Amino acid sequence: MESMDRTPIRLTQYGRGGGCACKIPPGELEEVLSGLPQLSQNLVVGAEHGDDAAVVALDASTGVVATTDFFTPVVDDPYTWGRIAAANALSDVYAMGGRPVLAVNLLCWPRETLPMEWAAEVLRGGADVARAAGCPVGGGHSVDDAEPKYGMAVTGVVDLDRLMRNDAGRAGLPLSLTKPLGIGVLNTRHKATGEVFPQAIAAMTELNDRAGAAAVEAGARCATDVTGFGLLGHLYKLVRASGVSAVLHADAVGYLEGARDAVEDGFVSGGTRRNLSWVEPHVDFGSLGEDDRLLLADVQTSGGLLVAGEVPGAPVIGELVPAGPAAITVR
Incomplete structure (x- = not known):
């Protein structure tokens, strides 16, 4: 039109x-x-x-x-x-x-x-x-x-x-993520430029039915989906509700093609920046740079499941640990 x-x-x-x-x-x-x-x-x-x-x-x-x-x-x-x-x-x-x-x-x-x-x-x-x-x-x-x-x-x-819920995590459980991150920055680039990203569309339209069923069959009882509050925001809510902390391995987290380029080019939404501001007091980022922090807080639309447990085919990106000074430690 x-x-x-x-x-x-x-x-x-x-x-x-x-x-x-x-x-x-x-x-x-x-x-x-x-x-x-x-x-x-x-x-x-x-x-x-x-x-x-x-x-x-x-x-x-x-x-x-x-x-x-x-x-x-x-x-x-x-x-x-x-x-x-x-x-x-x-x-x-x-x-x-x-x-x-x-x-x-x-x-x-x-x-x-x-x-x-x-x-x-x-x-x-x-x-x-x-x-x-x-x-x-x-x-x-x-x-x-x-x-x-x-x-x-x-x-x-x-x-x-x-039933899987976000307050049922316990120390010692691995953390699995069933979709790569980067949807938010690619969508922000699309809105600004009109460029279409088929990899983002494929991720957003993929149902989480198989991932959810696989998590349940594997015995998981703690999970959440990663959407508007980003990976860090949803992980923070999970560990806070469960009374534990988490170690997140930044190099184990997968990203959609073009996501890093989008961050470097400044296509970061206000929602992503607000997510990062909200979780920063509860996260030990160590030496992690600003672009990586923004990607971990990136707003996801129809993102994957974050599961306390191993899900076949999904990468393990960290683990739950006993409650400590930081809710989340990024390594």
């Missing part, structure tokens, strides 16, 4: 942030959520540790997993954005060790600014990913909004004996 002056309209220019970079900063969010009461004795996982989804016990063995996730455009192609947003929302269920059973759409659309045909493409992308996950989409809700946003509310089920 083009505007009256023949300038191509780019979807990412209609969002102040992009993808999970539009999240409220973690420190501010924790202040908002602090002190909220738990309303049900059957609530197995709530908001107390910032886990990926809520879980309520249906009976002695089965839990219902509930989550929602939506965000502004992270790429210019509407169909691809829909696929990414759906994969990201479904990931919360996989991070809990669960299986999604129903999704509903959440759509905000500037109907007088952007064509409704694009909205249809966003929904089609979400439906295709949900179909690949074996999860039906049962409608949803839409509003006329100045800024486009899309995502899903997802309901899943989980075997309570195989």
